[in-house]
Amino acid sequence: MEKSLWRNVLGICVLVHIICSHFMISMFDMSLNAGYLMTFLYACAGFVLCRSGHQIMRIIQLGSMVSAYAFFMIFALYDPVWFTLIKVDWVVFALLILMSLTYGHDFKERVTLWMMSICLGEALYALTIHRLTSSIVIGDLSFLSLVVQGSIFLLGVDQLEKLLNARSSRKPVKGAAKST
Template sequence: MEKSTLRNVLGVCVLVHMIFSHFMISILDFSINAGFLMTFLYACMAFVIFPPAYRMMRIMQLCSMVSAYAFFMIFALYDPVWFTIIKVDWAIFALLILMCLTYGHQLTERITLWMMSVCLGEALYALTIHRLTASIVIGDLSFLSLVVQGAIFLLGVDQLEKLLSARSSRKPVKGAAKST
């Protein structure tokens, strides 16, 4: 990414996010990580700033991704035998990344869907199992790690798509020798 104001703003946001990710906010029985709240705030801002063409369709796609996240987390509690070999984080990561790549066409859409679905899925999961536990922690450090891994993966896929499209758009030069 070349030097620009956007890069500086993103750098400051990442540094502030890293600092606040070590603080917990307690509300009743819930402990909410400040990094979780910032991630959710960034996702909501991106949803407003980069409005999708079909907002209702995006909301339905988001609901399916949130449900998938919460389902896998609850299923891992109910039947942990399936997730002894494969950790539940990797199953959620793979499923949601595939859904983001399918639903989103641009990088902003994909990352917005990723962050919103993971944040809302974590909140739904916490609210669902609240009856089973005394206190709930929403957005622990493994959650933040999952968010960062997904965003980096989506950025890598976007860069790969740009590289492949630039490579395929090059036209062959007339009279150039063919390589064997």
């Protein structure tokens, strides 16, 4: 990434996010990770800034991703036999990555959908199992790890797409010797 104001702002946001991820905010019998709140705010800002012509479609896609996250996390609680060999985090990761790649058209949309679905899915999951537990913890370190892994994977896919587009857009020069 070239040196620019955007890079500096992004670096500061990442550093503040890392520092805040070790703090928990407690209200009533609910604990929120400060890193979760920052991720949710970034995702909301991205969702507002990445306006597309089909805002209702974007909300429906987001709802399906949130439901998928909460469903698999709850399903793993009630029927753990399916997830003895494969951790539920990997199933959720693969499913939501595929949904983000399918629904999003560019990198910003994909990352915004990813972050928003993970944040809202985690909140829905925690509120759903609240009856089984004594307190709610939203956004633990495994959640933040999942967010980072997905964002890095989406960045890698975006860079691969750019590389493949650059290779396919090169046209052979007329009269140049072919390499064998």
